[in-house]
Amino acid sequence: MSDIPQSRLRNFSIIAHIDHGKSTLADRLMEATHTVDPRQMTSQMLDSMDLEREKGITIKARAVRLEYAAADGLNYGLNLIDTPGHVDFAYEVSRSLQACDGAILVVDASQGIEAQTLANVHLAMKMGLVIIPVLNKIDLPASDPEAVMNELEETLAIPREEVILASAKEGRGITEILEALVKRIPAPSGPLEAPLKALVFDSHYDTYKGVVNYIRVQEGRLKMGEGITMMGSGAQCLPVELGYFRPQHVPVQVLQAGEVGYVATGLKSVRDARVGDTVTTTANPAASPLPGYQVALPLVFAGLYPVKGDDYPALREALEKLHLNDASFTFEAESSAALGFGFRCGFLGLLHMEIVQERLEREFNLQLIASAPSCKYQVHLSNGKGELLINNPAQLPSPNHIDEIREPWVNASIVTPSQYIGTIMDLSTDKRGIFDGMEYLDEKRVVMRFQIPLAELIVDYFDQLKSRTQGYASLDYVESEYRVAPLVKLDILVNGEPVDALSTIIHRDRAQGSGRNLASKLKELIPRQMFEVPIQAAIGGTIIARETVKAVRKNVLAKCYGGDITRKKKLLEKQKEGKERMKRVGSVEIPQEAFLAVLRTDSE
Amino acid sequence: MITPQPPRGLYLHVPFCRSLCPYCDFVVVAGAAAFGPRSRIGGYLRAVEREIDLRAAAVDRSFGALGSALRTGDGTRAPLESLYLGGGTPSLLPEEALAALIARVRDRFGLANGAEVTLECNPGVDERGDARAAVQAGVTRFSIGVQSMNVDALRDLGRRHTPDDVSECVAAVRAAGATSVSIDLLADLPNVSLESWAASLSDAIALDPDHMSVYALTLATDGADAGDADDRLATPAGALAWRARAAAAQDEERGAEELELLDRRLPAAGFDWYEISNWAREGHTSRHNRLYWQRAAVEAVGPGAHAFDGVRRRWNSANLDAWEASLHAGELPPGGADEPLSEEGAAAELLVLSLRMSTGVVRDEAMRGGFGEALRWGESNGLLAPHPDDSTRIQLTLRGRLLSNELFSRIV
Numbered sequence A: 001m002s003d004i005p006q007s008r009l010r011n012f013s014i015i016a017h018i019d020h021g022k023s024t025l026a027d028r029l030m031e032a033t034h035t036v037d038p039r040q041m042t043s044q045m046l047d048s049m050d051l052e053r054e055k056g057i058t059i060k061a062r063a064v065r066l067e068y069a070a071a072d073g074l075n076y077g078l079n080l081i082d083t084p085g086h087v088d089f090a091y092e093v094s095r096s097l098q099a100c101d102g103a104i105l106v107v108d109a110s111q112g113i114e115a116q117t118l119a120n121v122h123l124a125m126k127m128g129l130v131i132i133p134v135l136n137k138i139d140l141p142a143s144d145p146e147a148v149m150n151e152l153e154e155t156l157a158i159p160r161e162e163v164i165l166a167s168a169k170e171g172r173g174i175t176e177i178l179e180a181l182v183k184r185i186p187a188p189s190g191p192l193e194a195p196l197k198a199l200v201f202d203s204h205y206d207t208y209k210g211v212v213n214y215i216r217v218q219e220g221r222l223k224m225g226e227g228i229t230m231m232g233s234g235a236q237c238l239p240v241e242l243g244y245f246r247p248q249h250v251p252v253q254v255l256q257a258g259e260v261g262y263v264a265t266g267l268k269s270v271r272d273a274r275v276g277d278t279v280t281t282t283a284n285p286a287a288s289p290l291p292g293y294q295v296a297l298p299l300v301f302a303g304l305y306p307v308k309g310d311d312y313p314a315l316r317e318a319l320e321k322l323h324l325n326d327a328s329f330t331f332e333a334e335s336s337a338a339l340g341f342g343f344r345c346g347f348l349g350l351l352h353m354e355i356v357q358e359r360l361e362r363e364f365n366l367q368l369i370a371s372a373p374s375c376k377y378q379v380h381l382s383n384g385k386g387e388l389l390i391n392n393p394a395q396l397p398s399p400n401h402i403d404e405i406r407e408p409w410v411n412a413s414i415v416t417p418s419q420y421i422g423t424i425m426d427l428s429t430d431k432r433g434i435f436d437g438m439e440y441l442d443e444k445r446v447v448m449r450f451q452i453p454l455a456e457l458i459v460d461y462f463d464q465l466k467s468r469t470q471g472y473a474s475l476d477y478v479e480s481e482y483r484v485a486p487l488v489k490l491d492i493l494v495n496g497e498p499v500d501a502l503s504t505i506i507h508r509d510r511a512q513g514s515g516r517n518l519a520s521k522l523k524e525l526i527p528r529q530m531f532e533v534p535i536q537a538a539i540g541g542t543i544i545a546r547e548t549v550k551a552v553r554k555n556v557l558a559k560c561y562g563g564d565i566t567r568k569k570k571l572l573e574k575q576k577e578g579k580e581r582m583k584r585v586g587s588v589e590i591p592q593e594a595f596l597a598v599l600r601t602d603s604e
Numbered sequence B: 001m002i003t004p005q006p007p008r009g010l011y012l013h014v015p016f017c018r019s020l021c022p023y024c025d026f027v028v029v030a031g032a033a034a035f036g037p038r039s040r041i042g043g044y045l046r047a048v049e050r051e052i053d054l055r056a057a058a059v060d061r062s063f064g065a066l067g068s069a070l071r072t073g074d075g076t077r078a079p080l081e082s083l084y085l086g087g088g089t090p091s092l093l094p095e096e097a098l099a100a101l102i103a104r105v106r107d108r109f110g111l112a113n114g115a116e117v118t119l120e121c122n123p124g125v126d127e128r129g130d131a132r133a134a135v136q137a138g139v140t141r142f143s144i145g146v147q148s149m150n151v152d153a154l155r156d157l158g159r160r161h162t163p164d165d166v167s168e169c170v171a172a173v174r175a176a177g178a179t180s181v182s183i184d185l186l187a188d189l190p191n192v193s194l195e196s197w198a199a200s201l202s203d204a205i206a207l208d209p210d211h212m213s214v215y216a217l218t219l220a221t222d223g224a225d226a227g228d229a230d231d232r233l234a235t236p237a238g239a240l241a242w243r244a245r246a247a248a249a250q251d252e253e254r255g256a257e258e259l260e261l262l263d264r265r266l267p268a269a270g271f272d273w274y275e276i277s278n279w280a281r282e283g284h285t286s287r288h289n290r291l292y293w294q295r296a297a298v299e300a301v302g303p304g305a306h307a308f309d310g311v312r313r314r315w316n317s318a319n320l321d322a323w324e325a326s327l328h329a330g331e332l333p334p335g336g337a338d339e340p341l342s343e344e345g346a347a348a349e350l351l352v353l354s355l356r357m358s359t360g361v362v363r364d365e366a367m368r369g370g371f372g373e374a375l376r377w378g379e380s381n382g383l384l385a386p387h388p389d390d391s392t393r394i395q396l397t398l399r400g401r402l403l404s405n406e407l408f409s410r411i412v
């Protein structure tokens, strides 16, 4: 424990739409409070993963203690809990906010309110947090603070008097923000003498210290040497280490109500110390746990397969290890005739899927191939056989066993300059979206609301939205409900054999187009074989599209004299290697790249 | 354990051409280097003579001095069965220089009685050289770079000759008394229809050569061949651009049909295929090239040239400056060598080379050699069939010749 009393602690987050300057502002706050040695300061200090820096997004929540000498002459402890800014990680934001009493809302003064601005502010307000609105990037000539203050007032009822004008880049407005944190956010109020209640808001796995939980102590004290219990899982342990972040770990003996820090548990499985759990002391346990979190459920599913079949055990191990740091994805073994042994994984969204795949490839040196993403369908079986939940097209029973299929829908909100209303309307209705209304933020920008099937969203909606609006529109969505839809399974047959990895569940009206498209793409990607290879798209037993890969006619290296012999051998070895990396579907050899190319591109 | 063998043939690379053809992957220097006051031919000749001396001395050290008779087993070695002057355009060499080179090889390596001495020759007026002088110097066989008898195709390929030049050139080498005349043709030429290709083939047959090599035009569009070993030169950007355009105008189907056409036309004209790309009248197969396909030892001199001693393949640097500089300093030129092959690797290589030839292989032996799976695959896919003259052997079918790499990539 530091020597700062509870009355001078402040716990806050920074919330913002992606790229509005959250990480930069965090850097400035750390500098201004001398939290980091200037020589060690790198930009985007809190984004420590390579992937976070590269993609310019915060993926994991992180906490840091700032010590600030305020204008009133007193020292304050300000705990900044950083949050991810992408819609896929909205659940992390809500978790972090639950550990806070206030939030800095950063809005780019040249962009105005965006979709995640709205989503995050609504979340913070619902939790009763004090909001400190900051207009960032006022140094930009394109910034228009007046207009954005209007937006805030009109749309979010945030009074303009409360708004702080800042430039995180140039360090303007930083002192006002620090003062506002001290003056506007209430001190934590949990009783110090009550039994311990600490909320786990994130965790990571450390080889030496086991599961490290990030906690906010709500009531009581957590002390070294005192046994603790995870109220949810029942797991017990003796803390290996307690401390807070600056942003590196600073061990302490005690963390008390109001403080934010970490406890290294020595536990080997994140399941024993889940995010959302409540930590209490074993000797003097709290009567009831804190309200936990809703567990974030995966929305998007895909098979992950090693490109090299022998990497399967390595993939399993990698998934298990990564899962210790990111419990929000799920995985279970599955196998595919085309791709071999792999895992069906569940993700929070497409970005999450991309990130998990990239981390597996980079941190564990694997080469992976992902099957087409799918969502979770409810299949109502005929003859009263009940209901089936499937997340893999291969699991879909044949149509005569199905009464109806229900698919998940989401409520999407899109913030966009008004000139794109038409194109977004076209795009969304084309994706089976139902227009749900629209509000003007100001005379040039609107929020559009749609109900839209998740399956359509995860195909290429987001990419299309970005490209059709030159990147100006932003998207946020929440799950709503399951609805009945005329869905069919579209199979791709190569030489008469179905290629399971390419099957998709798709709206009946789209099957034809998508089938044609897939077949013609495959035709380009499958190399000529020794015989003619038909490629067909089929629904049930009905062929809806057909292409043919002609038989190879000529594969001969004409010259074979002195130096050609070595070169020829190299070429043959290359052809052989190519063959070895191919997947066999029946008697047809399909290069891995063909799957990759088909699976990576949209099915439109 | 296979031990190095004395060479049975010598390849001598002459890297000069009047101009560079854009599809060419050989080690070639062209233009001013090959002609006129800045010609490098003189310096090259001094260096290559030096290399002949050095390589022959090394052969002497390993295998004994040149014996008087063939293979006597008395600690001496036999003279060469073949000398091949390839290029580039060896017919560009001045006649005295050519005679001096052949004489030097005869002196240092030995040339057996009746040895084959091949000269590659281009048909253009300014590049074909003097056939009579060549024959006098000891050349027995001319390999003429005809490529096509279609005037437009020749122009498009950047060749310096016309079909009429070809006729004149063939007449000249015949008149000079050549023992054997071979012509090279290209198939799968960009923008050449099957009909014009067939016409060109008829004109080529009408030249009445003894031997024909027909190659499907292979375009290294990424210049990748300039590659890892320094046995190749970089491809000029202009040539790469030409290749990209040309490759787009090639057509696998048409190319295959052309090669199938050969199989009907050439036997009717008295030629038998004896290797995937080679056809000959009786008694006119290329002895030199058969050495390669038998994995026999062949020594090599000249920039970029490849040699094999029965165990190891080595090559000279393709860089004319570097090659020449070492030799002028009295040292062997820079170059590289492959690791010797494992026994299985050598067996696979021999199998591939043997299958390229019409003689094929004895089926049971090859099956026992561990290649059963590949060979049975070849049989069941119609690439291999019993040899018509010897039912214990198998050989490539026509389909197998067109698709040979599909089989060979299962063997290596």
Ligand SMILES: Nc1nc2c(ncn2[C@@H]2O[C@H](COP(=O)(O)OP(=O)(O)O)[C@@H](O)[C@H]2O)c(=O)[nH]1
Pocket: A016, A017, A018, A019, A020, A021, A022, A023, A024, A025, A044, A056, A057, A058, A085, A136, A137, A138, A139, A140, A166, A167, A168, A169, A170
């Ligand atoms: N001009 C200007 N650029 C800024 C300012 N704050 C952040 N940026 C830039 O905006 C981009 C996004 O900032 P970042 O802090 O990564 O945003 P985050 O996604 O909200 O964490 C970066 O290129 C920053 O350098 C500012 O005050 N002025």
Ligand code: SF4
Pocket: B016, B017, B019, B020, B021, B024, B025, B026, B028, B087, B088, B089, B122, B145
């Ligand atoms: S003449 Fe022959 S060796 Fe010379 S550049 Fe043309 S193709 Fe190459």
Ligand SMILES: [Mg+2]
Pocket: A022, A023, A024, A047, A056, A057, A058
């Ligand atoms: Mg960031």
